[in-house]
Amino acid sequence: MKVGKVLSDFIIYYGIIFLYGIVIGSFLNVCIFRIPEEISIVTERSHCFNCNTKLKWYELIPIFSYIFLLGRCRTCKERISIQYPIVEALNGFLYVLVFYLFGWKSLAVILLNVVYCLMLSALIVLSFIDFKTNIIPAGVNIFIMIMGLSAALIKYFNSGRSTDVILNHAIGFVAVSGFMLLIYYATRGRGIGGGDIKLMAGAGLLLGWGYVLLAFLIGCILAGIIHPIRMRIRNLGRTLAFGPYLSVGIAISMLFGDNIIDWYLQTFFI
Numbered sequence: 001m002k003v004g005k006v007l008s009d010f011i012i013y014y015g016i017i018f019l020y021g022i023v024i025g026s027f028l029n030v031c032i033f034r035i036p037e038e039i040s041i042v043t044e045r046s047h048c049f050n051c052n053t054k055l056k057w058y059e060l061i062p063i064f065s066y067i068f069l070l071g072r073c074r075t076c077k078e079r080i081s082i083q084y085p086i087v088e089a090l091n092g093f094l095y096v097l098v099f100y101l102f103g104w105k106s107l108a109v110i111l112l113n114v115v116y117c118l119m120l121s122a123l124i125v126l127s128f129i130d131f132k133t134n135i136i137p138a139g140v141n142i143f144i145m146i147m148g149l150s151a152a153l154i155k156y157f158n159s160g161r162s163t164d165v166i167l168n169h170a171i172g173f174v175a176v177s178g179f180m181l182l183i184y185y186a187t188r189g190r191g192i193g194g195g196d197i198k199l200m201a202g203a204g205l206l207l208g209w210g211y212v213l214l215a216f217l218i219g220c221i222l223a224g225i226i227h228p229i230r231m232r233i234r235n236l237g238r239t240l241a242f243g244p245y246l247s248v249g250i251a252i253s254m255l256f257g258d259n260i261i262d263w264y265l266q267t268f269f270i
């Protein structure tokens with residue numbers, strides 16, 4: 001009886017979080033398609049890209065619509081991008097993961113979880129757009145700055161107004177971005193993009209200096225391994241969309257940074 005209740009509560013809590021995740025995920029798809037085209041993300045109703053038919057409400061249900069429609073438009077039978085259900089499911093999964101990892105034992109934890117969830121959503125939008133267009137939209141970076149500031153403030157008030165917390169996050173703001181800015185000037189803007197620098201400033205504000213360094217390190221390692229392979233397969237030029245790699249680094253550092261740093265210290269220093 002008791003186990004059953006715990007289990008059903010567990011499923012209901014995570015089920016609700018997952019639903020929030022996939023609904024916001026479907027909004028992220030709208031952002032990914034419309035921001036680069038400079039179309040409003042709120043006013044216009046979604047339509048099929050091929051036949052322009054406006055979508056009915058039941059065609060807008062995240063993930064399930066795609067499955068019921070078997071991945072095709074109801075009117076013209078044109079294929080619907082697999083990106084839609086992937087982004088929705090990924091966002092839902094990440095929201096559940098945040099609450100699974102950090103719990104909900106206090107208001108501060110819950111508020112911080114919400115900020116982390118929204119940060120992950122912004123990173124998804126940024127990664128898809130940068131991957132396709134090689135540009136990180138300024139609006140997404142501004143949103144990330146706001147999330148960084150929110151996280152720092154929540155931690156500050158939750159720590160009893162510790163100045164160490166403010167210092168940690170303020171140093172985080174410049175720790176990686178300052179280094180990247182040097183590379184930017186040294187290479188006259190060819191080595192690194194301005195959007196990447198702003199991204200790491202916002203991420204540093206959110207993560208603090210230790211974790212943003214870890215995020216940058218993971219991003220560089222991933223880019224160093226994956227980009228040469230993609231260049232060979234796809235015959236890409238030397239231009240590197242760094243945003244997606246940095247985003248994965250930020251997400252890993254945010255979610256698993258504690259475990260990685262513990263593991264590192266125990267392996268090499270004890």
Ligand SMILES: [Zn+2]
Pocket residue numbers: 048049050051052053073074075076077078
């Ligand atoms: Zn259509």
